[in-house]
Amino acid sequence: MTYLRTGVVLALLTGCGGAAAEVDVDEAFRAIQVHEATIAHRSAQIEACEPGAPCRAEQELCDAVEALCTVSQTIDDADATTRCQTARRRCPGDA
Numbered sequence: 001m002t003y004l005r006t007g008v009v010l011a012l013l014t015g016c017g018g019a020a021a022e023v024d025v026d027e028a029f030r031a032i033q034v035h036e037a038t039i040a041h042r043s044a045q046i047e048a049c050e051p052g053a054p055c056r057a058e059q060e061l062c063d064a065v066e067a068l069c070t071v072s073q074t075i076d077d078a079d080a081t082t083r084c085q086t087a088r089r090r091c092p093g094d095a
Contacts, residue, residue: 032068
C-alpha cells in the first residue's frame, strides 16, 4: 500500500509522465510532511515491538523513508535533501 501511495504522489508531482513537468515545491513538501508523519507514527509502533522479534512497523517505516527521499529528489531544495538524510537515519536497517 505504501508503494501505491508513493506512486500516486509521484504521479501527481510529475504530471503522470510525458514531457518534463515542473514539480510544485509546495506539493512536494506536503508529501514529505505526510511521509514524516508516517515515520513518526511507525517509530512509536516500533517501540512496542518485542526485541529481536519481527516487527512490521520497521519495514513500513523504511518504506516511508524511501518514499520521502524519492519525493525529495524531485525538487532541488537543500531542506528536502536534509529531511531525506535525517529520515534515513531513522530506518533500523540503515542505522
